[in-house]
Structure formats: C-alpha cells, structure tokens
Amino acid sequence: MLNKALIEDVLTAALSTGGDFSEIFVEDRFTSRMKLQSSRLEDSLSGSDFGVGIRVLNGLKSAYAITNDFSREGLMKAANEAAQAIQSTRGQNSIILPQVKQIVESIHPIELMPNSVDKSRKLAILRNADQIVRNYHSSISQATIGLVEEEQNVLIANSEGTYVEDRRVRSRLVINAIASNEHDMQTGFYGPGRFQGFEYIEGLDLDHYAKEAARIAVTMLHADPAPSGKFPVIIDNEFGGVIFHEACGHGLEAYSVAKNNSVFANKIGEKVASELVTYIDDGTLTNEWGSINIDDEGEKTRKNILIENGILKGYMIDKFNARRMNAKSTGSGRRESYKFAPTSRMTNTYIAPGKSSPEEIIANTEYGIYAKYMGGGQVNPATGDYNFAINEAYLVKNGKIDKPLRGATLIGNGAKTIQKVDMVGNNLGHGAGMCGASSGSVPVNVGQPTLRVSEITVGGKETI
Numbered sequence: 001m002l003n004k005a006l007i008e009d010v011l012t013a014a015l016s017t018g019g020d021f022s023e024i025f026v027e028d029r030f031t032s033r034m035k036l037q038s039s040r041l042e043d044s045l046s047g048s049d050f051g052v053g054i055r056v057l058n059g060l061k062s063a064y065a066i067t068n069d070f071s072r073e074g075l076m077k078a079a080n081e082a083a084q085a086i087q088s089t090r091g092q093n094s095i096i097l098p099q100v101k102q103i104v105e106s107i108h109p110i111e112l113m114p115n116s117v118d119k120s121r122k123l124a125i126l127r128n129a130d131q132i133v134r135n136y137h138s139s140i141s142q143a144t145i146g147l148v149e150e151e152q153n154v155l156i157a158n159s160e161g162t163y164v165e166d167r168r169v170r171s172r173l174v175i176n177a178i179a180s181n182e183h184d185m186q187t188g189f190y191g192p193g194r195f196q197g198f199e200y201i202e203g204l205d206l207d208h209y210a211k212e213a214a215r216i217a218v219t220m221l222h223a224d225p226a227p228s229g230k231f232p233v234i235i236d237n238e239f240g241g242v243i244f245h246e247a248c249g250h251g252l253e254a255y256s257v258a259k260n261n262s263v264f265a266n267k268i269g270e271k272v273a274s275e276l277v278t279y280i281d282d283g284t285l286t287n288e289w290g291s292i293n294i295d296d297e298g299e300k301t302r303k304n305i306l307i308e309n310g311i312l313k314g315y316m317i318d319k320f321n322a323r324r325m326n327a328k329s330t331g332s333g334r335r336e337s338y339k340f341a342p343t344s345r346m347t348n349t350y351i352a353p354g355k356s357s358p359e360e361i362i363a364n365t366e367y368g369i370y371a372k373y374m375g376g377g378q379v380n381p382a383t384g385d386y387n388f389a390i391n392e393a394y395l396v397k398n399g400k401i402d403k404p405l406r407g408a409t410l411i412g413n414g415a416k417t418i419q420k421v422d423m424v425g426n427n428l429g430h431g432a433g434m435c436g437a438s439s440g441s442v443p444v445n446v447g448q449p450t451l452r453v454s455e456i457t458v459g460g461k462e463t464i
Helices: 004-014 072-086 119-134 198-203 206-221 238-252 319-325 358-363
Strands: 021-037 040-058 061-067 100-102 140-158 162-180 185-190 227-235 279-282 303-308 348-351 367-379 385-397 400-406 409-413 421-424 429-437 440-448 451-459
Touching: 004 021, 004 040, 004 072, 004 140, 021 119, 040 072, 040 119, 040 319, 061 072, 119 140, 119 162, 119 198, 119 206, 140 206, 162 198, 162 206, 185 206, 185 385, 206 385, 206 400, 227 385, 238 279, 238 348, 238 367, 238 385, 238 409, 238 429, 238 440, 358 400, 367 451
Parallel strands: 100 162, 227 367, 348 440
Antiparallel strands: 021 040, 021 140, 040 061, 140 162, 162 185, 227 451, 279 303, 279 348, 367 385, 385 400, 385 409, 409 451, 421 451, 429 440
8 A cells, every 4th residue: 555665754754853753554445335215326436545644643632643744745744734733842853663564364254345235235135124124014105225334444653663464355235214104203223333344244144124113113013102110121132232332331441541531540450230231342253344353543453352241351452551550452442444543443243142041031020111112312431320212112011021112211330330231142143333422433343231220210101
C-alpha cells in the first residue's frame, strides 16, 4: 500500500518536535450496499475510500492528522501537522525502531469476496427474503431488505517497530418487516452478519431469518400493553446481550476507566457481579462479526476475561489509555476508519454459558417478564444507568410463557443489574450490531445465553 522507506520517513517526521511515539494507519476500503424496498431495488451503491491517519503521542498528549493525499509531499505535510500540534519541550527527538514486517495468519477463511459476485446474484437473495416476509401474514404491509458488504485492507506501522497488514471482510443481511392494521403499526427486525464473504449470505437460512422478522412484527401488532413495576426479567440469548454491552461493557473500556469515569474503575479483584457471571471480550472467534486478526493499532486480538465468576479481572485497553493506567494494551484499540484516532473498544463481548436450560429458567419464574428481543436504548457510561426498549416481550405466569406484551422498557443500572443475575442458561448465542463511540462506528457482537435477573424496573402502560 505504501513502501517501507516512505513510512519510516513519515514516522520520523511525526516525531520531529519531540513526540515519543508515532503511528501511521493506511486504509483501502471497498463498500457495497443494496436495499430492496416495496419489492423494488431502491439503492445499489458501491465505492472505494483510501486514506491515511497519522498519530503522535507525547506522554499523555495526543495529536492526529488525516490525508487522502498519499504522495510523499502529502504524507509529510500531514506528519508535520501532527508533530506541530504535539510540540514537546523534551529537547530531543525519539528514534524509530527498524520496521520488520509481521505476518498475520488470518483465522477467518473467506471464500467469495464481495466485489467478485455479480449484483444479480445478490439481488435474487434480497427478492427471496422480501417474498418470505410478505407471504408470512396478511398484516405485513412493508418489507425492507438490505445487504451490506465490506472489504477493508489496512497497514499499520509505528515508531516501536510494528509493521503489519490485514484484510477484513464482512457481510450482513438486514431484514425489516412492518405489520399494520387500521389502528396500529409494529416492526420486526433481524440482521445476521459475519466476518465472511458472500458465501455467508448465500448459506443463510433465509426462511428462518425472514420469517422471524415478520413474526415479531405480527406478534407485537396483537400484543397487550406491558405492565409497569419491578419484576424478575428473563432476557433471551443472542442480541439480549446488548443490555450488558451498553450498561457494563462500555464501563470496562479503558477510555472510561483511565479517567475514573466508570463505576468499574479501580476495582480489579473485587466482586462486581453475580458469581454466575463470567464476562468476556474475544476478538479471535472464527468468522464472528466483531472479530479482527489485529486491532487498529497493530496488536493481535485476544480473549480478554473481564469478569470471572463475579470477580473483576481486567479491562479492554488501547495503547494511549495504557499510558494513563500504567498497563499494557489488550489488543482493544479500534477505529471506524482512518478518519478516527483509535481508542479502547469491544469486539465480541458476551456472558459465558451457565448450567441451566432456558426451559428451567422459565419454569422457575412464577411471575415476570420474558424479553425475547431487545431494542435500542440509552446509557450513561459514567454511572451505568440505562433505559432499554424490548422489541418483543411476554408475560411469564406460573413458570410458563403467557401473552405477548408491547411497550415494555427496562430501566436500571448496569453495575447493579449484573449483580442480580440469578440464573444463567446453557444456550450461548451471538448477535451482530454496530457500536458508536469516540472512534466512530465499529462492528461488534453482543452475546449471552438466556439468563434471569431477579429484579428490574419495567416501564409500561399498565399498573399491576
């Protein structure tokens, strides 16, 4: 992508005002998007983006510059801009270490690159999913089917001798269904994605995913208003993990911890969760949506055990915040693109499976709420206070799933909720999503088995 001699010159120039670390991030990205709406192809867009980000650190100071000009002059100009912004008074420049290329062995096999497949082949899958949704029930009034594909090639080098290249390929199908009658309208969603090529999309069980999106919409159209109060809440597996991603995961990122803006700061070795909870971030899971071979600082990703049997064991740490914490990177530095400086971010974050079956968890719940699919929400990362909608909910009575409920919202505090987990299932599942933060939007998996929280405040329209 860029020759080594030029990279070394850029890294040296970036240190010209006395910085102690410099880094170059080179990105060549191909993106393709298709959208079928009202059974018609509304969008079919593809394009490439090339850019370079140059970062300089000096102690706890950081400067970042970007450029689309990859000529020598353009790169040196960006390096000097970053250097001028850092302005150290140390009196001497740092020396860059020799750049030795590291070989990254990908653990994510790819068979069909996105740009190698004809669009008509992709459109056929979108049309098939559209028909499955529309044929599910007479109340289905609209379907939107999207396909998102991406190939990202990166080169990362720094003054500490790192020189590494990597390729990331991701594919995701997005299914939205709308069910309506003369009084109301409800939506259903499913968005499976993987670190794979088009072979993943072609191999999807379209009948399952499309019908599931439609089923959610139709079920919620005929659901009763949710009750309000404090109840035991059973949260289903896969995307149910989003509540802990938002309310706990962000609090375990060094971006918050290093500034003491997290309820988990300075608590290593302390009991912060139920002993049934082991919380893990693992970027090495083969072909999972949130996986990466190396992070966006050139570090190998790894399995980071954050909480083990309720005890806080560690954090997700990037290079810059490692300085604040006097720690080492955990391979958790991520960014959306060259336009963003990296910071600590999640990859595939999940609660490890327990010993109970989902059936046992339901059978042991006399009265409560079953959250089958979670929706979006809001979280205060400093306090862990959250507010999450449930896209599909049910009442649980006498150990059995009862009537469907709509309009249910979970309100609580992540640090307290994770302490109230009293049953953990054996059916771990992962759900694909996008996570936005200071370094942009990155693909992540959220995951968990079915679990029960002994009490959460539920916001609804009915009072029990």
